Amino acid sequence: MTEHHETPQPDTKDWTWVLERACPGCGTDATSMAPGEVAVAIRSALPRWGAALSRPDARVRPRPAVWSTLEYGAHVRDVFRVFHHRLDLMLTREDPEFPNWDQDATAVENRYADQDPRTVATQLAASGRGLADAFDSVLGRDLERPGRRSDGSGFTVVTLARYAWHDVAHHLHDVHA
Template identity: 60%
Template sequence: MTTESSASDQIVPDEKDWTWVLHERCDECGFAAADVDPHQIGATVRDLLPRYVSALHREDADVRPEPVVWSTLEYSAHVRDVFRVFGERLDLMLAHEDPLFENWDQDATAVADRYDLQDPAVVADELVEAGEATAAAFDAVADDAWERSGRRSNGSFFTVRTLGQYFLHDVVHHLHDVRA
């Protein structure tokens, strides 16, 4: 048994409630979710995918800039999973009245799935596949469905529109994190 903690155990969990980005510009990345035309979410995702792929092809993609800051690989694996989770949440909102989303502990997922040890080329392929699928799902939202509602397990309320805006902030913000 080893007494050393793994690199993924050193990350401080993010316990902030980021829903404030729906009403304020993010000082870190400059994104203003409220300004997003929901009809452009899919196109924006597709525009950003090549930047993630490029970042994942850097030689240092798996190197953390600091011991407590995720590497490009870890951020990209997270974004791949963001695409998957938000695609599922969108599907729930479109199929059910005011669904309650399952809790997703992003930090626990990063540790359990060993984001830090995944293959950058595989993550790039999976990220593009998941990103394209989620982009297509947002493209397919009918005009009368943007105000359908859903809730996170912590009680945060979303419409399809605000879920998309919130989701897109995450994707843009992490590009800022990887400096792609």
């Protein structure tokens, strides 16, 4: 079991600005990526996540209030799952409102820090491949289909893909992978 430290402060920032400009924190520029390019990027990131989660210190937090590589990996696994569901909603419903996802509450409720890094790596890879395959299957006519978060932030299939990729890439940067 992992020694628990203080709970990281919830991330309350609105990250949708990454759809308009490169992220100065991680260097990712997803502003012109198509869903197919996001699919390629996701697939190329999966071995990096696997390597990071196999490190002996994957469970160790760099600072008490900063997630460990394991916690970030569990989060990214769930990012893949949540965004896959959101994409499915956008492709099957007219302008759906996405169910709210409190990522910080999910981390606590699902005990990210206590999960097995090998299991998380396997699940992350499977979920990542699933989302990549879903982005690859988007038809041109569906690229501008809308959907929105419960906070009102609107997305198209294209911007959802870009937003998802930034999240994954940013957390690769966070874990130095």
